[in-house]
Amino acid sequence: MAILEVNNVKKIYTTRFGGNQVQALTDVSFSVEKGEYVAIMGESGSGKTTLLNILAALDKATSGLVLLNGKNLSTLRDSEVSAFRRENLGFVFQDFNLLDNFNIQDNIFLPLVLAGKNYNEMRVRLMPIAENLGIKTILGKYPYEVSGGQKQRAAVARALITNPQLILADEPTGALDSKAAESLLSQFQEINGAGQTILMVTHSTQAASRAKRVLFIKDGQVFHQIYKGSSTNEEMYQKISDTLTVITTGGGKHE
Template sequence: MSILEVHNLEKIYTTRFGGNQVRALHNVSLAVESGEYVAIMGESGSGKTTLLNILATLDKPTHGDVILDGKPVSKIRDKDLSAFRRDNLGFVFQDFNLLDTFSLEDNIFLPLVLAGQKYSQMSKELTPLAQKLGITQLLKKYPYEVSGGQKQRAAVARALITHPRLILADEPTGALDSRSSDELLDLFAQINRDGQTILMVTHSVKAASHAGRILFIKDGELFHQIYRGENTNEELYEKISRTLTMIATGGDRR
């Protein structure tokens, strides 16, 4: 069953000076099944971040529809969008987006506080999640007191604590060293095995090689896709690398 559907998405920006139009996305259609782990790749300026922002309801398409869990996002009133994001989407960012004046625990609680939950309920939600992510002993610490990998684990906990329908990850390994990246990717794989749907935008071939399907965007259009099938991470890494080379050298779809 599709949890996310995108139909004929188009995004056109009009420049401030001169009124020139720039087409960031053109006729993008895709579907993400419940429980899938999908990576989106493409060169800088290809449109992948624009696509992510539209899926996150942070931007609106010029044309086309986004349907999340059967509900057209375009039908949601502007004043209800924040609550919709909080209740349905979890976000993991490259730069963690943690508040330095809040402990890790308070950062994780933030979406539940905004939803009006009681502390006792929030604490009940966090205890097993913190154990699963290996951050129980860090909850009272502040972001500046922990490593990048630990910050990202806290950010993942914040994304998961609302039981979102979809996790949107924007370059989640971009600010991490190789060891922390490996740990985060293993964590994402575990979360996905537990049934969480993940859509990740990344430049990292290694990160993408952990996904079950990789979509490639070129010049604002879906160019190609690869399914994991029976491939190992290493075999998928090679296929992704070849596809990126094809895109960079002007190859055709295949």
Template sequence: MPLLEVEHLQKIYTTRFGATQVQALKDVNFTIEKGEYVAIMGESGSGKTTLLNILAALDRPTGGVVRLSGKDITQIKEGRMAQFRREHMGFVFQDFNLLDTFSLRDNIFLPLVLSRRGYNEMAARLDMLAPKLGIADILNKFPYEVSGGQKQRAAVARALITDPDILLADEPTGALDSKATAQLLDLFGHVNRDGQTILMVTHSIRAASCAQRVLFIKDGLVFHQLYRGERTDDEMYAKIGDTLTMLTTGGAAHA
């Protein structure tokens, strides 16, 4: 059974007073296996952000099914949704979403605190995680005292400390310089090789070229999929660029 199953997903937004309906997602279908590293790409307005919000259980679809580990998240009651997200999903955002009044350590602990885990368990998890992410020596610092790359690695630690079924990343390199971007993508590669499933929405061809598979969204549909196979990152970069050109010019894409 796939880890994530998306079937006939639709999302229609109705404007104020119901004057106009906008179909953001028409009929989206795909699956992700446990341990996969998948990127989602598409032009602005293609529906990829709407898709991520639904997969993250931050928005409800108009129709269709989203199953994570066999559970249809579209049917989870609102009162239980936050707990389900904490227990099964990790999130990495473009703008880090760290609390400036908390140290990096306390930011990372936050989802476990909300789950009422004991300090010893939280500390033990972080002791294993922090050296892998290169943040062991800055845990007592506050977000405003560290670089963007260090903030993002702390955000990754916060996402991973709950041992989530899937890591959802929304433009994770968007606020980083080229050096920090390379470090973060290398980090994603390492955690994926350790078995972590990753789904990343990105505009960056460089970021997407590190994934095992790229889904291209256009007009609310999965327009094309590109599999890495034996391609190098540079070969993936070129192939993704070609496919994006096809999306914008209306040509046919090829695997």
């Protein structure tokens, strides 16, 4: 069953001065099944970030349709957007987006506090997540007291604690060293293995090779896609590298 449907999405920006138009997305269509782990790749300026912002209900498409569990995101009123994101989406950002004046536990609790949950329920939700992510011992510490890898695991816990329909990850390994990145990617695979749907935007071939499917965006549309199937991470890495070479050397569109 498709949890996310993107149909013929186009996005045109009009510059403030001169009225020039910039087409960020031309015609993007794809779907994500419940329980999938999908990575989106493409060169800078290909439209990845614009697409992610539309999927996150941070921006609206000029035309086309985005459905999350059958809900049309373009019909959300401004007053509904924050609650919709909080109830349906979990976010993992490259720069963690943790508040320095909150300890790790309170940062993780924040979306539940905003949703009006009580403390006991928040603790019950947190403990198994903190255990699985290996952050129980740092819950009382502040973001500036822990490593980048620990910050990112805290950000993942914050994304998971609302039981979201979909996790949107934006360059989640971009600020991590290779060891922390490898650890995070292994945890993403475990989280996905437990049934969580993940959509990740990344420049990292290593990160994308862990996904079950990779979509390549070029010139504002889906250029190609690769299914992992029974391929190993190393075989998937090579397939992705080959496709990126085709894209950067100007090869024709794949079907």
